[in-house]
């Protein structure tokens with residue numbers, strides 16, 4: 001570190017321990033090098049627990065479960081990953097994590113995770129229906145698009161048949177909401193709606209479930225994200241459900257990805273999939289049903305005006321277009337989160353304009369709406385300015401590699417072979433292209 005940089009160290013240390021996000025960084029050996037106060041608070045750890053122990057020892061993770069290690073191995077960032085789990089103090093925590101690789105020139109030297117604790121927001125704002133203890137019913141679900149109308153219609157059929165249901169969809173698409181709506185649609189109704197959050201690999205969780213399912217009480221059980229349970233726990237869960245099946249009971253589950261892929265990758269037990277899949281309902285991501293965006297915003301703003309007297313009534317046409325073009329990786333939850341952020345800062349405005357959007361969203365949305373290069377960009381044409389040769393070569397190389405990757409279904413080994421280069425060389429170029437894309 002340069003002398004000048006050293007003098008900033010106390011400022012950095014102060015900032016790291018006073019920011020509102022949890023920060024966890026590891027070096028290339030998986031050893032913790034930064035673990036700030038907010039992260040300790042989120043994960044319920046004491047300073048002595050952390051020391052210089054590796055992340056694997058600290059959390060008893062299976063190697064593949066740690067996002068930090070995944071990023072360290074792949075060199076690829078992972079953004080907007082929602083995690084709900086019980087921390088060391090037994091408190092249920094929901095975070096949204098962004099994890100980045102750290103490069104020193106071309107060498108990958110570690111990874112850093114930035115975690116925003118959204119537990120309170122989730123409880124208070126994201127689940128407004130639960131907050132009021134009102135039952136969640138189909139009437140509260142926004143479904144303007146044909147695809148969502150079809151989802152609701154199948155979900156109602158499942159409620160009439162009272163057969164097991166599997167909800168398939170990306171995070172934030174509304175699986176929980178639909179599960180609870182199915183429960184409230186049942187006739188005769190079930191006494192209780194239990195949710196089993198499968199985000200923890202703690203065997204006690206499943207044991208507690210066994211106790212709750214003793215007897216013959218009519219109930220609905222929603223096993224949220226069964227694909228996040230370890231396979232041995234999925235086997236236990238299946239045995240418990242088999243034993244507890246009863247005509248008065250409805251079992252529902254959700255998964256975050258295509259079941260065929262989850263089974264093939266060893267994340268989902270085939271038999272558990274069969275158990276739930278009498279009704280397999282796929283909820284499309286928001287980017288494939290953009291007709292639902294404006295009705296959701298309108299319902300959100302109406303609710304906000306009723307509760308907090310907010311003056312906001314809609315969004316500008318520029319924002320509407322941006323929202324339609326953005327790919328919403330966090331789906332409706334991400335849209336709700338964004339609206340929370342914007343509306344909490346609004347005062348007398350009646351329309352949400354581009355200027356009111358947070359910087360992080362503007363940056364993300366710009367990246368996704370940027371026009372990709374076309375083959376015609378590399379042809380010398382009359383009236384078109386010539387590029388400096390090295391810029392032309394860089395852009396042409398990036399274009400050619402991207403096309404080659406697409407042609408080989410993003411398989412690095414196949415593409416490297418086709419391009420006559422080593423896998424490492426291609427990986428290096430892909431990383432370089434990504435960094436150049438990000439550079440302002």
Ligand SMILES: Nc1ncnc2c1ncn2[C@@H]1O[C@H](COP(=O)(O)OP(=O)(O)OP(=O)(O)O)[C@@H](O)[C@H]1O
Nearest residue numbers: 126127141142170171172173174175176177332333
């Ligand atoms: N169609 C919808 N209409 C109204 N609100 C919705 C809709 N879809 C989702 N939401 C809201 O978005 C948030 C996320 O929904 P939900 O928790 O049901 O998603 P999920 O698919 O179960 O996500 P995860 O897999 O991460 O648990 C909730 O606040 C929910 O109220």
